[in-house]
Amino acid sequence: MASEKPTRRTRPADRKAQLVEHAAALFADRGYTQVSLADIARAAGVTAPSVYRHFDDKRSLLAAAVLAGVDDLEACTDRALRDDGPPTADLISTVCALGVRRPQSTSLWRWASQHLTDEQNREVVLRTRGILHRWAGALAEGTDLSEREAVTLAWAVLSVAGSLSVHNTRIPTTRALGEIDTLVRRVIALRPASAPPLPTMPPAGVGEPTRRDEILDAAAELFADRGYADVGVDDIGAAVGITGPSVYKHFSSKLAILAGIGHRSAARLEAGVMAAYTSTADPAKLLALLVDSYVNVITSTQDLSASFNNSHALAGQPTASDLVDIQRRYVARWMDLLMQADPGISRERAAVTVHAALSIVNDAIRMRRGVHRPEFGAQMAYLMKGVLAV
Incomplete structure (x- = not known):
């Protein structure tokens, strides 16, 4: 009887994405300086050298994690601003869901700039600013909001949606969604010029x-x-x-x-x-x-x-x-x-x-x-x- 060949472990095709996901969660939870590449490798179930197959250093991993969050924001904005629904209502629900279910997507941008290169920061800022201006357009539609007011409210909405990541209060997801939804609605009812x-x-x-x-x-x-x-x-x-x-x-x-x-x-x-x-x-x-x-x-x-x-x-x-x-x-x-x-x-x-x-x-x-x-x-x-x- 021929002996069976040993099963060969294959590296998942999405290993790079997995590393980014684990890095984002650790950075959001502990802060950039308190996380090592070894921590990220351990969380992903790989060895530290394998991380270097995909990323040059920890900063490049942070940049990838932040940009993955920007990708999430862009995707959620695309879903919310489709032509087949009320833009503001859809925007609120999708942004709140993102902030509660994937807090790193709405929080890493808060402090990452001091650890990224000027070029990396430019990309993050330009893309995020573009997203927030789309939000502002939706918030201003059919209202008396000026463009500057709408942009101010859009940034405030992002801050509120991502605020669960800055404290240790833990509440069930459904209740968290309800609370953040209520607070976001309070924000968009405001008129900063007044x-x-x-x-x-x-x-x-x-x-x-x-x-x-x-x-x-x-x-x-x-x-x-x-x-x-x-x-x-x-x-x-x-x-x-x-x-x-x-x-x-x-x-x-x-x-x-x-x-x-x-x-x-x-x-x-x-x-x-x-x-x-x-x-x-x-x-x-x-x-x-x-x-x-x-x-x-x-x-x-x-x-x-x-x-x-x-x-x-x-x-x-x-x-x-x-x-x-x-x-x-x-x-x-x-x-x-x-x-x-x-x-x-x-x-x-x-x-x-x-x-x-x-x-x-x-x-x-x-x-x-x-x-x-x-x-x-x-x-x-x-x-x-x-x-x-x-």
């Missing part, structure tokens, strides 16, 4: 800035621009006009600098909380004041943006646990106020709503989209309050 002026806050800090403040300012700018991982202590020192070792006279490590930025932004937010509570006891009005405070802080300094966008570096660090607790308590305060203003809302729904509202301004700041326009802060606060229904 946003009232944003109340100004007194400037943060008093007296002459110290060397420590100068280091925090420089680091915040660098972290916001290049990302925490790509900035060294020498870079921070050079931006201040001192040597890298001199920075250590004020901070024990780069991580301590990031934590210092986080504590400083938390103090500014807390000052806004204290001011709000001295002016009213009404939960809805208090929440609206906290929105104004948050927008003022995030638009006036790089601290909050740098701290938020690089929070993954603080994850699991014992020295940063108090800062993480402060940040969680701040968001929890928003949720508590929302539940007091609307006693019928559950804590899960409050969490989804609050994070959706915060995502609108956080994403706009991260992408530097319209941040220099004089009406930017007012429109961000208006959109956030619209989502929160306060």
